[in-house]
Amino acid sequence: MSKIKEKFVPIQIDQNLCMRCERCLKACKAKAIYFENGIRLVDYSKCVACLNCVQVCPRNAVQVTSIQIPNQVLAIKVDHEKCNMCLDCVDNNGNFCPKHLFYVGKVKKNGEESDGIRFKFKEISKCQGCLKCELSCPQKALKPVKFEN
Numbered sequence: 001m002s003k004i005k006e007k008f009v010p011i012q013i014d015q016n017l018c019m020r021c022e023r024c025l026k027a028c029k030a031k032a033i034y035f036e037n038g039i040r041l042v043d044y045s046k047c048v049a050c051l052n053c054v055q056v057c058p059r060n061a062v063q064v065t066s067i068q069i070p071n072q073v074l075a076i077k078v079d080h081e082k083c084n085m086c087l088d089c090v091d092n093n094g095n096f097c098p099k100h101l102f103y104v105g106k107v108k109k110n111g112e113e114s115d116g117i118r119f120k121f122k123e124i125s126k127c128q129g130c131l132k133c134e135l136s137c138p139q140k141a142l143k144p145v146k147f148e149n
Helices: 023-027 052-056 121-126 132-136
Strands: 011-013 033-036 039-042 062-064 073-078 102-109 112-119 142-146
Touching: 011 039, 023 033, 023 052, 052 062, 052 073, 052 121, 073 112, 073 121, 132 142
Parallel strands: none
Antiparallel strands: 011 062, 033 039, 073 142, 102 112
């Protein structure tokens, strides 16, 4: 039996939206994002398509480029400033997220690491795009990142 490799999803950075806050640079554990002459660039030989950079970008300047289906959900951003950790999204009965794609993990909030809600980016293929999470979040802390052509 052969292993099935996950499809590589490259990203690109829209320089017009990038405010050079360096959040993507810090979130990239593979060290694939870097600055050159004041411009944010991606070393695709290092990028592992974890999409951490997409999650942390406050201006949606980091964009997934290989998806072809309009309005396909690429990720769910969690606004940790709005989130009050009610834990509705990690409820296991599936009423919030039928595919259980949220969990409690370490996040940076106000410059410090603490527990917060995370989205399972490596399991994005399970997301049905129902957007039940966005509609169900009492704090409106969840926003889908969609592919728009």
